[in-house]
Amino acid sequence: MKKISLYYSPLVQGLTFYTRNPKRRMALVVGMIPWQDYVTDWVLEETHIQIQRHFNQYYFQLCLKPFLHLVNPVIYIWGYKAPSFFIEYIRDNQFDVFFLEDGFIRSGPDDDSASPPLSIVMDSQAPYFDTTQPNDLTDLLANFDFNQSGYEEKLAQELYDYYLSHRVSKYNHQHYVDIAPIYGPKDKQRILILGQVPHDDSLKYGGGEGISLLDVVNKARVENPTAQIIIKPHPMTLDDAEVIAALHKMCCLVLTQPLHLVDALDTIDHVYTITSLGGFEALIRGKKVTVLGQPFYSNWCNNIAKLNLHNDKNLAKANTASLTELFYICYYTYQLHYVEDNMSNQRASTISVLKDLK
Numbered sequence: 001m002k003k004i005s006l007y008y009s010p011l012v013q014g015l016t017f018y019t020r021n022p023k024r025r026m027a028l029v030v031g032m033i034p035w036q037d038y039v040t041d042w043v044l045e046e047t048h049i050q051i052q053r054h055f056n057q058y059y060f061q062l063c064l065k066p067f068l069h070l071v072n073p074v075i076y077i078w079g080y081k082a083p084s085f086f087i088e089y090i091r092d093n094q095f096d097v098f099f100l101e102d103g104f105i106r107s108g109p110d111d112d113s114a115s116p117p118l119s120i121v122m123d124s125q126a127p128y129f130d131t132t133q134p135n136d137l138t139d140l141l142a143n144f145d146f147n148q149s150g151y152e153e154k155l156a157q158e159l160y161d162y163y164l165s166h167r168v169s170k171y172n173h174q175h176y177v178d179i180a181p182i183y184g185p186k187d188k189q190r191i192l193i194l195g196q197v198p199h200d201d202s203l204k205y206g207g208g209e210g211i212s213l214l215d216v217v218n219k220a221r222v223e224n225p226t227a228q229i230i231i232k233p234h235p236m237t238l239d240d241a242e243v244i245a246a247l248h249k250m251c252c253l254v255l256t257q258p259l260h261l262v263d264a265l266d267t268i269d270h271v272y273t274i275t276s277l278g279g280f281e282a283l284i285r286g287k288k289v290t291v292l293g294q295p296f297y298s299n300w301c302n303n304i305a306k307l308n309l310h311n312d313k314n315l316a317k318a319n320t321a322s323l324t325e326l327f328y329i330c331y332y333t334y335q336l337h338y339v340e341d342n343m344s345n346q347r348a349s350t351i352s353v354l355k356d357l358k
Contacts, residue, residue: 006033007059010049011067017047018071028073030082032100038116042100042337045074053082060086068095076100079127080201098122101129103336104277106170121336128334129202129275131294137334138296144321144329156328163327167262169281174260179267183253186267188228191220192282193252194273195233206275208293213237214246216292220272221250223290231255232264232278284327300326 017026027043031053035042039050055064060083067073068090075090075097090097103119111118121128126135144151162168167176183190195213196203203209213233220229229252237243238256247254255264261278265271265285273279275293279301283289289301300321321329330336 006052007055008063010051011063014049014067014071014073017049021047026071026073027076028068028071029076030078030086032076032078035116039076042120042122043074043076048076049073053077055083055086057085060089065089068093072096074098076122080130080205096124098124099127101127102170104170104331105168105172107173109172111173119336121334127201127205128296130205131207131296131298132205135296137330140329140334141296141299141321141326144325144333146321146325149333151325151328153324156324156332159332160324160327163331164285167260169261170277171261174258174263177257177259177263179259179263182255182257183228183230183267186228188226189224189269190267191224191227191229192264192268192271193217193220193229193231194271194276194278194282195231195237196274196276197234197236202275202277202295203293206293206295208274211274211292213243216272216274217247217250217252219290219292220270224270227270228253230264230268232259232261280330284323286323297326 014026014028017024024047025045027045027048029039029043029048029050032039032050033052036050039048051064064086068075072095075095077087077097078100080087080099099122101121101123102117103121105119106117107115108118121137123136125139126133128135128137131138193213193216195216196208198212203211213231217229217231220227229250231247231252231254233244233247233254244254261281262285265282265287268282268287270288270290271279271282272290273292275291275295277295279289279291279295280297283297283300291298291301
């Protein structure tokens with residue numbers, strides 16, 4: 001019965017809707033079962049059906065494929081969490097699709113890991129972490145014309161200043177921690193290395209596959225032989241005794257307690273990572289950043305000195321947008337929708353969410 005409710009009943013409901021309303025588009029949501037109470041507010045169509053993402057070729061060929069060609073729904077997938085043959089098929093046949101991900105502001109002060117995302121991003125080409133092919137974000141970053149695309153400089157500066165001054169990050173539930181007793185006196189250059197969960201899709205599709213945390217540490221040590229090396233590992237890495245022992249053997253300070261990223265970045269001179277969004281947040285805050293992968297922000301990492309010195313619209317050319325402009329594109333212009341405002345007004349949503357994160 002559960003299989004029927006997750007895979008077959010939704011298609012019957014969809015066919016019934018299509019029969020009665022053949023000219024109205026509907027949404028087909030693949031997966032996202034934990035967020036089924038919120039999906040209505042996320043999709044752009046008035047009606048949607050939702051199926052479980054774990055289906056095989058038999059179900060696809062017998063049921064789902066004929067449904068797609070008859071109904072022509074707009075398809076919504078969380079990241080790449082659907083069978084690869086399905087994603088390949090809908091791309092080859094040019095079905096309308098949106099790839100959803102946690103937004104760049106994921107949680108508020110009172111949220112935990114079980115809370116729904118405070119914001120989501122929707123991309124019509126690929127998840128933003130996939131830099132092996134074009135996506136809406138990389139297209140914006142490459143082509144946005146600040147003189148012709150309705151850029152609002154005053155609004156951009158307001159959002160950016162508020163983001164910095166109110167310690168906003170992707171995750172905002174950690175309380176303030178004084179980093180000085182943890183890092184100790186600063187008498188040398190200070191390097192922060194941001195770890196990532198192994199086998200993460202952002203590594204696979206962002207040029208980071210096969211690169212380990214130890215590879216990042218070794219590169220940082222070679223390039224900064226006298227620096228203090230601090231590691232902020234992914235929580236899963238803390239359970240890997242072998243890796244933690246290796247890090248201690250290299251005289252690294254390993255952060256084992258939960259820390260707000262803004263606190264961790266305090267007094268840091270240089271950040272190393274593979275593809276982590278934390279590297280982007282460090283970049284936005286004016287830190288020097290080195291990435292071993294190819295995340296969407298990699299082209300800006302080599303321009304940080306220029307960005308800090310010339311934070312103005314005269315740099316609005318390929319790969320030289322100012323930090324304020326870069327922030328505006330990623331947090332405002334890109335399809336970033338804030339759930340609490342039901343996506344009704346992006347300007348109001350962006351500002352109100354930022355101002356709620358005090």
